[in-house]
Amino acid sequence: MKSGFLLVVLLAGAIAFAQETSNAASSRYENQNPRSQDPPMLGIHWAKGVTPPASPDARVVTNARRTANMTYHGGVIMPTANTYSIFWGTTWGGYSGDKMSGIDSYYAGFINSNYAKTSDEYTGSNGQVGAGGTSHNHVVDTSASAGGNNTTTILNEVCKEITNGALPLDGTGNGYYAVYADKKRGSAGYCAWHSSGSCNGKRIEFAYFFNLDGDAGCDPQDTQTGHSQGLAAIANVSGHELSEARSDPASPGAWYDSSGAENGDKCAWTFNVAHVTxxxxxxxxxxxxxxxxxxxxxTGYPNSSGQKGCLDGH
Known part of the structure; x- marks a missing residue:
């Protein structure tokens, strides 16, 4: 009787361990927002000096072999990047600065750049990341914008602009919609994030960016390009988020390391040269x-941990 009871206990433990192991890869993609039905907030670009909070939903693979490199987890990548920008908020209606035109030229130049090619080594179940794609000029929505703490709210904004005809629905798996709000980040510890969701039954990638004007925690301290501080700040985080979306866009995930960090996370706030062309x-x-x-x-330059794996294509 005792031996039978022991066998049952051992079997139950083995099953529990197997389930924990098999769920490790999927749990890293769990939503990091309060409501579990929201799309996951991924590739969070934490502000300088902020330590990401521990969370049971964090993208951590506890059973992975520890290595500095990212590993592949079976998902899709973005073979090309078709970019669409939305400037959302009441203050954009009378805006006359350089951020709108600057972001248009940013995405136009990102396509086929050496910077984009730094992510082209990664493959997925649907092919290989490539530097090609298309860019589209921004649209403006002067309704009141929302903060970036809820992914469903931001996805709904993107789908609204698609439904009203301001933007096309790019359901190829390569559509990337960047939402630039006029909201300051306030007490939020991050500058931007990316995620994946569905509009009219088609998967799209989308991202959210706070207004980073005068925000020291999200400022790359650009003194040479001639861009305004606000444009320089959102441009830097835009590179972070788009590069991550290309190499790790959607569940169950493609490329990230044993702590859940994507390629942008691993080189955040490190700069090799004064500017990249x-x-x-x-x-x-x-x-x-x-x-x-x-x-x-x-052959890479060191990240903040001294690991020489960062490239900027300069």
Missing amino acids: FSNGTIWKIQGEWSNAAYTAG
Whole structure:
């Protein structure tokens, strides 16, 4: 009787361990927002000096072999990047600065740039990340914008602009919609994030960016490109989020490391040169992106942990 009871206990423990192991990869993609039905907030670009909070929903693979490099987890990637920008908020109606035109030229130059090519080594179930794509000029929505703490709210804004005809529905799996709100981040510890959701039954990628004017925690301290501080700040975090969306766009996830960090996370707030030139000749102060190949070969520049795996395509 005792031996039978012991066998049952051992079997139950083995099943529990197997379930925990098999769920490890999926749990890293759980929603980090309060409501579990919201799309997951991924690739959070934490502000300088902020330590990401511990969370049971964090993208951590507890049973993974520890390595500096990212590993593949079976999901899709973005073979190309078709970018669409929305400037959302009441203050954009009378705006006369350089952020709107600057972001248009940013995404136009990102396509086929050496910077974009720093992420092209990654493959997924649907092919390989490529530097090609299309960029589209921004649209403006002067309704009151929302803060970035709820992904469903931001997805609804994107779907609204698609439904009303301001933007096309790019349901190829390569559509990336960047929402630039006029909200300050306030007490939020992050500058931006990306996520994946559905509009009219088609998967899209989308991202959210706070108004970073005068925000020291999200400022790359660009002194050479001539861009306003606000444009320089959102441009830097835009590179972070788009690069992550290309290499790790949707559940069950593609490329991230054992702590859940994507390629932008691993090189956040590290700059190798004063500015990087894009394919259209525009220049930007922008962080590098993690390259497994560069780290393995020892040819990258060091991230904040001293790991030489960052590339910026300069």
